[in-house]
Amino acid sequence: MFYQCPKCKRVWQYPLAKCPECFLGLERMKSEKIKVSGVSKVNIPTILHPKTPYFVLLLEDENGNKWVQKSVKEYKIGEEFKTEKSDSKDAVAVWRVKYDILEGIEKLVELIGGLKVSPETKILILPTLVSPKHSYFAENTSPEFLGTTIDYLIKRGAKIENIKVAGQSFDEIPIEACAKKSGLLDICLKNKVQVLDLSKSNFAKKDNFEISEEVFSADLLINLPILKVGKASASENLFRQLKKENYLGLKYLSSEKEIIENLLKFLLARQSESKGGPPILTLAEAQNVQKRDKFVAYLGLVFGSFNSLNLDRVFAEITMTKLPEILKNVKIEEIPILGRKVEELQYEINE
Ligand SMILES: [Zn+2]
Structure with a gap:
């Protein structure tokens, strides 16, 4: 750009x-x-x-x-330089961002087959919001990334009154404290976007899950995590649409891996049968990423996919970390990777 x-x-x-x-x-x-x-x-x-x-x-x-x-591929002088695109819902796009997050988001969505947005589209954004920390700790989605995502949606034709930003606390820390300290609340207020505490919403019982009804009244769910080394942050963020007690109960009975696999299976089935399940687009921030020791390293990347598990798997491959349990069944060789090649970006970020 x-x-x-x-x-x-x-x-x-x-x-x-x-x-x-x-x-x-x-x-x-x-x-x-x-x-x-x-x-x-x-x-x-x-x-x-x-x-x-x-x-x-x-x-x-x-x-x-x-x-x-x-x-990683050799080119000849004069050759056209093209970036491959895919309509596969399993594809993961990776892009390098230097100064312009908007360009990164545009590129990601373009590479994974585009997105239908109209003034009527009801959009629910789910950022990572887990800790009352300033954005430089890279604990929560950054205000810049959330703000640019909102700008992008408006540019694509969405109406500000149809966008909601949601979160809920799974521990004792009030969600308001996290929203305030992370800078995300300010961005919502500045953009006049509605802010929701999902724990105060109604939950609908579906199979073993109790899912916020806000999810089913949306036409598009944007999962907006910040990625952390050694974790499946994009997939884990999707747990936040569950009722807290339901999530904790399921976790007591089974592993997070089983919960996410069943939850995604359920949500995907809802989508394809068009029974009111919104498509879930994950746009993930990995510009400054938190390492296992909580120090922050610069990676300068953004990721996009309709498959959060695949997205987490590609991030683990790039950062060359031991796979968290939740990703053990996800095969990297079966994922169409677009934009930048893993080998170009790969380096051991952990130590
Ligand atoms: Zn001039």
């Missing part, structure tokens, strides 16, 4: 608030047709790029804008 001043036509590779010459807001320039205009092969491994050889491509778009990108 490039940014151009509408008056003097100067171009930047990062989104400045205003052109420093003309003081005008910059316009976004999308790259449509991309070709390879230079290739160099790297044979020396470094900490952030342990797998060699790889290639550094100099890419150029139809506007003459140039940038570099890492690739």
Whole structure:
């Protein structure tokens, strides 16, 4: 993505608030047709790029804008550079985000087959909201990621009054404290988005589950987790649509792995039979990720998928961690991975 001043036509590779010459807001320039205009092969491994050889491509778009990108595939100069897309509900898209989260979200949704949004679409957003901590601890979804997701939905035609942001506490800490300290409440207030404490909603009994009725009155559920190393954060976040006592009861009787498998099976069946189950799109933040020791490392990635387990599995592969129990049955070789290649991004983030 490039940014151009509408008056003097100067171009930047990062989104400045205003052109420093003309003081005008910059316009976004999308790259449509991309070709390879230079290739160099790297044979020396470094900490952030342990797998060699790889290639550094100099890419150029139809506007003459140039940038570099890492690739595990060798290209010839002059060759067209294309990013594969898929309509598979099991596909996982990965994209690198430097400055522009909006570009990342647009790219993810485009790669996994698009999304139907209209002014009537009722949208329920479920961010990670588990701890009364500031955003730099990477415990909760960041205010920037939530804010940009709301901007994206509005840009796609959604109406602000049809968007709700929901959460609920599964421990003794009041959800209000988490919402306030994490900065997520401010973003909702700023955007005039309705905030819901799901524990105060009605729950409908479906099979073994008691699921918030807010989920079934939505046309689209956006699971908006922040990913953490060694965890299946995207899938675990979906537990928050259950009634707390129901979740704790199920956890007492079986493993989280069984609960999530059955819950997803149930929700997917509702979707395909169009009996009022909304599609669940996971957009996951992995720009700053919390490691096992709770320190935060920079990864600079975002992930998108209609399959949260596959998304968690691809994240575990990129961060090269031991698989949590919940992901043991998910086979990486069966997941269509789009956008960036695992080998390009992989490095051991843990130690
Ligand atoms: Zn200018």
